[in-house]
Amino acid sequence: MAINNSTHILVIRLSAMGDVAMTVPVILGVIKKYPQIKITVLTKSFTAPIFADIPNVSVFKADVKGKHKGFKGLWRLYRELKSLDADVVADLHNVLRSTILKQFFRFSSIPFIQIDKGRAEKKELINPNRVSLQPLTSTFERYADVFNKLGYPIATNEMGFLSSKPIPETLFDLNVTKGMMLIGIAPFAAFQGKMYPLPLMEKVIKILNNTDKYNIVLFGGGKKEIEVLNTWEQQYNNCHKAAGILSFSDELNLISNLKLMLAMDSGNAHLAAMYGVPTLTIWGITHPYAGFYPFSQPKENALLSDRNKYPAIPTSIYGNKYPEGYENVMETISPETVVAKVIEVLNSNI
Structure with missing residues (x-):
């Protein structure tokens, strides 16, 4: 997928806290490598501070227990997200909520790429009769693969850390x-x-x-x-x-x-x-x-x-x-x- 550097990417990762935090090294790498892009992260209010110090990144807070609850709530969420004028969507969650949003975004013809969570490989990993125990693709690599499909290839060694903050x-x-x-x-x-x-x-x-x-x-x-x-x-x-x-x-x-x-x-x-x-x-x-x-x-x-x-x-x-x-x-x-x-x-x- 050919994307230009001024693209606005909507990233979806609603929960859980650890999985949201795991998006950070990838997003940092993308922003550093492609400094002209803009990213909006759709996540829950509680995890929003995780992204506070990343340049070119803003947060849209999903109220999944309130106004964005249920099918009607997701339609409302879609309408609100559509007003952000995102060019593409990177779904790093791939759950029922985000899959429903994917169907809504089809009305707008906005490219929507979902993470391959490797469910079959993970099922085999926990099979007591497995042939051998081998490492699976890391979540960081799975996140990066979504950006790769959007036209923003990012290698693991290009990902980054957040800087330390002043002691509160x-x-x-x-x-x-x-x-x-x-x-x-x-x-x-x-x-x-x-x-x-x-x-x-x-x-x-x-x-x-x-x-x-x-x-x-x-x-x-x-x-x-x-x-x-x-x-x-x-x-x-x-x-x-x-x-x-x-x-x-x-x-x-x-x-x-x-x-x-x-x-x-x-x-x-x-x-x-x-x-x-x-x-x-x-x-x-x-x-x-x-x-x-x-x-x-x-x-x-x-x-x-x-x-x-x-x-x-x-x-x-x-x-x-x-x-x-x-x-x-x-x-x-x-x-x-x-x-x-x-x-x-x-x-x-x-």
């Missing part, structure tokens, strides 16, 4: 100690199959806390998660809860200044990686080979559950399905192993 003044509302290294821990994930057991994570926090070398910032959200973080913050003097105190924009500012982020196969890992922050991830029944490994992170930064003991891993792409007996796969990763890796990564990036 609200950081000091967390009572951090000046002069100590700032690291983040995001212990939660959307599904239990991707979450390191909390008692083991607490041991990690205890060991790191007792070194008196680190300000440990805890990330999470939701009432139950915040209750856990409150307990840890009260128990460990070098732990500081960001959830419920900082706005999402301030959290992003803070994340951009971390020396390390320890996270699950989850959104916070991708938020850190889009700033080039060293990101250490812990994996349960999912696996980096599914294509969701944080951008440009060394493969050694992934701590994997023991596949010798649990050979069916990965049993799920999203962490929501696992066979009987696979409930405790992450217990094969000891807290001491996690701490040693944290220290190793920190030392290698000093």
Whole structure:
């Protein structure tokens, strides 16, 4: 598809937070390589701050639970998007909502390219009877393929990082100690199959806390998660809860200044990686080979559950399905192993 450099591209990626964050390196690369284009990202209001500092990029907020809900709401959304005068649409989501929008855009004869999510390959990856375990095309490459089909080829080595931001003044509302290294821990994930057991994570926090070398910032959200973080913050003097105190924009500012982020196969890992922050991830029944490994992170930064003991891993792409007996796969990763890796990564990036 032949496109000129002054094209206005509408990019669709509504959710989830990690998948939205994964668009950033690709969009940065496209904007840098083709500086005359304009991009509007259709996403949910909560994720809009992710794109705040990208030149030539604006955000259109989808209200999928309000005025853009249902078929009539999507028609209204289409009418609003049409007024933006986009030349082409890059659908990086490819779900029912965006597919309905695709049908509407046909009325306007606006080119609409959808991501190939590789559903068949992913289904085979989690097949316990698979012949071998091989890495699939990464999500970044799948996003880039959409731009390639629009006439904007972008290679992985042309993608980019967001620059670090000023440390938010609200950081000091967390009572951090000046002069100590700032690291983040995001212990939660959307599904239990991707979450390191909390008692083991607490041991990690205890060991790191007792070194008196680190300000440990805890990330999470939701009432139950915040209750856990409150307990840890009260128990460990070098732990500081960001959830419920900082706005999402301030959290992003803070994340951009971390020396390390320890996270699950989850959104916070991708938020850190889009700033080039060293990101250490812990994996349960999912696996980096599914294509969701944080951008440009060394493969050694992934701590994997023991596949010798649990050979069916990965049993799920999203962490929501696992066979009987696979409930405790992450217990094969000891807290001491996690701490040693944290220290190793920190030392290698000093």
